[in-house]
Amino acid sequence: xxxxxxxxxxxxxEGRAANLPCNHSTISGNExxxxxxxxxxxxxxxxxxxxxNNETNEMASLIITEDRKSSTLILPHATLRDTAVYYCIxxxxxxxxxxxxxxxxxxxxxxxxVKP
Amino acid sequence: DTGVSQNxxxxxxxxxxxxxxxxxxxxxxxxxxxxxxxxxxxxxFLTYFQNEAQLEKSRLLSxxxxxxxxxxxxxxxxxxxxxxxxxxxxxxxxxxxxxxxNTEAFFGQGTRLTVV
Numbered sequence: 001x002x003x004x005x006x007x008x009x010x011x012x013x014e015g016r017a018a019n020l021p022c023n024h025s026t027i028s029g030n031e032x033x034x035x036x037x038x039x040x041x042x043x044x045x046x047x048x049x050x051x052x053n054n055e056t057n058e059m060a061s062l063i064i065t066e067d068r069k070s071s072t073l074i075l076p077h078a079t080l081r082d083t084a085v086y087y088c089i090x091x092x093x094x095x096x097x098x099x100x101x102x103x104x105x106x107x108x109x110x111x112x113x114v115k116p
Numbered sequence: 117d118t119g120v121s122q123n124x125x126x127x128x129x130x131x132x133x134x135x136x137x138x139x140x141x142x143x144x145x146x147x148x149x150x151x152x153x154x155x156x157x158x159x160x161f162l163t164y165f166q167n168e169a170q171l172e173k174s175r176l177l178s179x180x181x182x183x184x185x186x187x188x189x190x191x192x193x194x195x196x197x198x199x200x201x202x203x204x205x206x207x208x209x210x211x212x213x214x215x216x217x218n219t220e221a222f223f224g225q226g227t228r229l230t231v232v
Contacts, residue, residue: 044159046222049220103164103172104159104161104221
Protein backbone atom coordinates (compact mmCIF):
# COMPACT_ATOMS: atom_id res chain seq x y z
CA UNK A 1 0.00 0.00 0.00
CA UNK A 2 1.05 3.58 -0.64
CA UNK A 3 2.56 5.27 2.41
CA UNK A 4 1.52 8.77 1.40
CA UNK A 5 -1.65 10.86 1.56
CA UNK A 6 -2.45 13.51 -1.02
CA UNK A 7 -5.53 15.62 -1.75
CA UNK A 8 -7.43 14.11 -4.68
CA UNK A 9 -7.56 17.33 -6.67
CA UNK A 10 -6.35 20.93 -6.80
CA UNK A 11 -6.79 23.92 -9.08
CA UNK A 12 -4.19 26.53 -9.92
CA UNK A 13 -4.30 29.66 -12.05
CA GLU A 14 -1.92 29.77 -14.99
CA GLY A 15 1.28 31.65 -14.13
CA ARG A 16 0.83 31.19 -10.40
CA ALA A 17 2.76 28.82 -8.17
CA ALA A 18 1.22 25.40 -7.64
CA ASN A 19 1.88 23.97 -4.18
CA LEU A 20 1.07 20.28 -3.90
CA PRO A 21 1.11 18.82 -0.37
CA CYS A 22 1.91 15.28 0.66
CA ASN A 23 1.76 13.61 4.06
CA HIS A 24 4.10 10.72 4.82
CA SER A 25 3.93 10.52 8.60
CA THR A 26 5.32 6.96 8.78
CA ILE A 27 8.38 7.64 6.63
CA SER A 28 11.54 5.86 7.74
CA GLY A 29 14.98 7.35 8.01
CA ASN A 30 16.19 5.56 4.91
CA GLU A 31 13.28 6.50 2.68
CA UNK A 32 13.35 9.20 0.04
CA UNK A 33 10.40 11.27 -1.12
CA UNK A 34 9.86 11.02 -4.87
CA UNK A 35 7.49 12.95 -7.09
CA UNK A 36 6.23 11.79 -10.45
CA UNK A 37 3.51 13.18 -12.65
CA UNK A 38 1.34 11.62 -15.31
CA UNK A 39 -0.17 13.60 -18.11
CA UNK A 40 -3.27 12.04 -19.61
CA UNK A 41 -2.55 8.86 -21.59
CA UNK A 42 1.19 9.03 -21.02
CA UNK A 43 3.55 7.15 -18.74
CA UNK A 44 4.59 8.70 -15.42
CA UNK A 45 7.39 11.27 -15.61
CA UNK A 46 10.01 11.73 -12.90
CA UNK A 47 10.06 15.22 -11.40
CA UNK A 48 12.29 15.36 -8.33
CA UNK A 49 13.28 13.51 -5.17
CA UNK A 50 14.83 14.31 -1.80
CA UNK A 51 15.80 12.85 1.55
CA UNK A 52 15.73 15.69 4.06
CA ASN A 53 17.12 18.78 2.42
CA ASN A 54 15.07 20.95 0.11
CA GLU A 55 15.76 20.27 -3.55
CA THR A 56 15.30 22.29 -6.73
CA ASN A 57 15.68 21.44 -10.38
CA GLU A 58 14.51 22.89 -13.67
CA MET A 59 11.03 21.49 -13.20
CA ALA A 60 10.16 22.07 -9.55
CA SER A 61 11.19 22.56 -5.95
CA LEU A 62 10.68 20.07 -3.14
CA ILE A 63 10.26 21.30 0.41
CA ILE A 64 10.51 18.63 3.12
CA THR A 65 9.57 19.49 6.70
CA GLU A 66 12.20 19.11 9.39
CA ASP A 67 10.46 16.07 10.89
CA ARG A 68 10.11 14.62 7.33
CA LYS A 69 6.48 13.78 7.90
CA SER A 70 5.26 15.94 5.06
CA SER A 71 6.50 17.66 1.94
CA THR A 72 5.35 20.12 -0.71
CA LEU A 73 6.08 20.08 -4.41
CA ILE A 74 6.20 23.56 -5.87
CA LEU A 75 5.76 24.37 -9.54
CA PRO A 76 6.83 28.03 -9.52
CA HIS A 77 4.95 29.23 -12.60
CA ALA A 78 2.30 26.72 -13.57
CA THR A 79 1.34 26.43 -17.23
CA LEU A 80 -1.58 24.64 -18.87
CA ARG A 81 0.82 21.83 -19.78
CA ASP A 82 1.37 21.14 -16.08
CA THR A 83 -2.18 19.80 -15.83
CA ALA A 84 -1.60 16.20 -14.72
CA VAL A 85 -1.89 13.74 -11.85
CA TYR A 86 0.98 14.22 -9.41
CA TYR A 87 2.18 11.28 -7.34
CA CYS A 88 4.13 11.54 -4.11
CA ILE A 89 5.97 8.31 -3.29
CA UNK A 90 8.28 7.24 -0.49
CA UNK A 91 10.96 4.88 -1.64
CA UNK A 92 13.65 3.05 0.28
CA UNK A 93 17.14 4.22 -0.51
CA UNK A 94 18.74 1.14 -1.97
CA UNK A 95 22.05 0.58 -0.29
CA UNK A 96 22.96 -2.81 -1.68
CA UNK A 97 23.44 -3.64 -5.32
CA UNK A 98 20.75 -6.04 -6.45
CA UNK A 99 18.59 -5.47 -3.41
CA UNK A 100 14.83 -5.67 -3.70
CA UNK A 101 14.22 -2.19 -2.44
CA UNK A 102 13.45 0.65 -4.75
CA UNK A 103 10.13 -0.32 -6.28
CA UNK A 104 7.75 2.58 -6.65
CA UNK A 105 4.41 2.12 -4.90
CA UNK A 106 1.90 4.63 -6.30
CA UNK A 107 -1.21 5.97 -4.59
CA UNK A 108 -4.00 7.82 -6.38
CA UNK A 109 -2.13 11.11 -6.53
CA UNK A 110 -3.42 14.67 -6.85
CA UNK A 111 -5.09 15.76 -10.04
CA UNK A 112 -3.81 19.28 -10.69
CA UNK A 113 -5.86 21.40 -13.07
CA VAL A 114 -4.16 24.57 -14.28
CA LYS A 115 -6.75 27.03 -15.52
CA PRO A 116 -6.26 30.06 -17.78
CA ASP B 117 14.73 8.46 -29.13
CA THR B 118 16.59 6.81 -26.26
CA GLY B 119 13.66 6.48 -23.86
CA VAL B 120 11.72 3.40 -22.82
CA SER B 121 9.81 2.00 -25.79
CA GLN B 122 6.69 -0.14 -25.58
CA ASN B 123 4.90 -1.97 -28.35
CA UNK B 124 2.18 -2.07 -29.34
CA UNK B 125 0.67 1.16 -28.03
CA UNK B 126 -2.84 -0.23 -28.27
CA UNK B 127 -4.17 -3.77 -28.38
CA UNK B 128 -7.75 -4.95 -28.70
CA UNK B 129 -8.33 -8.65 -28.20
CA UNK B 130 -11.18 -11.04 -27.70
CA UNK B 131 -11.67 -12.66 -24.33
CA UNK B 132 -9.77 -15.90 -24.10
CA UNK B 133 -7.01 -14.92 -26.51
CA UNK B 134 -3.35 -14.61 -25.57
CA UNK B 135 -1.52 -11.31 -25.91
CA UNK B 136 2.14 -10.35 -25.66
CA UNK B 137 3.61 -6.91 -25.05
CA UNK B 138 7.19 -5.84 -25.55
CA UNK B 139 9.29 -3.32 -23.65
CA UNK B 140 12.69 -1.98 -24.72
CA UNK B 141 14.34 -0.25 -21.77
CA UNK B 142 16.87 2.55 -21.87
CA UNK B 143 20.16 1.15 -23.05
CA UNK B 144 22.38 -0.07 -20.20
CA UNK B 145 19.55 0.06 -17.66
CA UNK B 146 19.80 -3.19 -15.77
CA UNK B 147 16.50 -2.98 -13.91
CA UNK B 148 13.14 -3.29 -15.64
CA UNK B 149 9.68 -2.99 -14.09
CA UNK B 150 6.17 -3.80 -15.23
CA UNK B 151 3.14 -1.97 -13.86
CA UNK B 152 -0.57 -2.09 -14.59
CA UNK B 153 -2.88 0.92 -14.41
CA UNK B 154 -6.67 0.97 -14.52
CA UNK B 155 -8.81 4.06 -14.96
CA UNK B 156 -8.63 6.47 -12.06
CA UNK B 157 -5.95 4.51 -10.22
CA UNK B 158 -2.25 4.92 -9.86
CA UNK B 159 0.08 2.37 -11.47
CA UNK B 160 0.22 -0.97 -9.63
CA PHE B 161 3.49 -2.87 -9.43
CA LEU B 162 3.52 -6.27 -11.16
CA THR B 163 7.11 -7.47 -11.35
CA TYR B 164 10.69 -6.44 -11.90
CA PHE B 165 13.91 -7.81 -13.35
CA GLN B 166 17.52 -7.24 -12.44
CA ASN B 167 19.24 -8.06 -15.74
CA GLU B 168 17.61 -11.35 -16.81
CA ALA B 169 16.57 -12.43 -13.31
CA GLN B 170 13.00 -11.87 -12.20
CA LEU B 171 13.47 -10.85 -8.59
CA GLU B 172 10.00 -9.95 -7.39
CA LYS B 173 6.43 -10.63 -8.42
CA SER B 174 3.31 -8.98 -7.05
CA ARG B 175 0.34 -11.09 -5.98
CA LEU B 176 -1.47 -9.26 -8.80
CA LEU B 177 0.55 -11.34 -11.25
CA SER B 178 -1.73 -14.35 -11.61
CA UNK B 179 -0.77 -17.64 -13.22
CA UNK B 180 -2.05 -16.33 -16.54
CA UNK B 181 0.65 -13.66 -16.57
CA UNK B 182 4.26 -14.35 -17.42
CA UNK B 183 7.13 -11.98 -17.96
CA UNK B 184 10.55 -12.66 -19.40
CA UNK B 185 13.74 -10.78 -20.01
CA UNK B 186 15.85 -13.46 -21.69
CA UNK B 187 19.02 -11.53 -22.46
CA UNK B 188 18.72 -8.81 -19.89
CA UNK B 189 17.70 -6.28 -22.49
CA UNK B 190 14.10 -6.17 -23.79
CA UNK B 191 11.26 -7.78 -21.88
CA UNK B 192 7.94 -9.35 -22.81
CA UNK B 193 4.76 -9.61 -20.79
CA UNK B 194 2.32 -12.30 -21.88
CA UNK B 195 -1.26 -12.67 -20.71
CA UNK B 196 -2.90 -16.00 -21.46
CA UNK B 197 -6.66 -16.54 -21.73
CA UNK B 198 -7.40 -12.86 -21.37
CA UNK B 199 -10.36 -11.72 -19.31
CA UNK B 200 -12.24 -8.44 -19.42
CA UNK B 201 -10.71 -7.52 -16.08
CA UNK B 202 -7.30 -7.51 -17.74
CA UNK B 203 -8.25 -4.36 -19.65
CA UNK B 204 -5.77 -1.74 -18.48
CA UNK B 205 -2.70 0.25 -19.39
CA UNK B 206 0.47 -1.83 -19.01
CA UNK B 207 3.50 0.31 -18.21
CA UNK B 208 7.15 -0.57 -18.37
CA UNK B 209 9.92 1.33 -16.62
CA UNK B 210 13.68 0.97 -16.37
CA UNK B 211 16.42 2.22 -14.09
CA UNK B 212 20.10 1.74 -13.48
CA UNK B 213 20.97 -0.14 -10.33
CA UNK B 214 24.42 0.86 -9.12
CA UNK B 215 26.34 0.05 -6.00
CA UNK B 216 25.68 3.53 -4.69
CA UNK B 217 21.96 3.25 -5.33
CA ASN B 218 19.29 3.23 -7.98
CA THR B 219 18.68 5.99 -10.47
CA GLU B 220 15.14 7.20 -10.87
CA ALA B 221 12.84 5.04 -12.97
CA PHE B 222 11.90 6.16 -16.48
CA PHE B 223 8.56 5.01 -17.86
CA GLY B 224 7.42 4.15 -21.34
CA GLN B 225 4.18 5.37 -22.88
CA GLY B 226 2.42 2.14 -22.06
CA THR B 227 0.37 -0.42 -23.94
CA ARG B 228 -3.38 -0.01 -23.60
CA LEU B 229 -5.13 -3.38 -23.63
CA THR B 230 -8.85 -3.68 -24.27
CA VAL B 231 -10.43 -7.11 -23.89
CA VAL B 232 -13.81 -7.41 -25.58
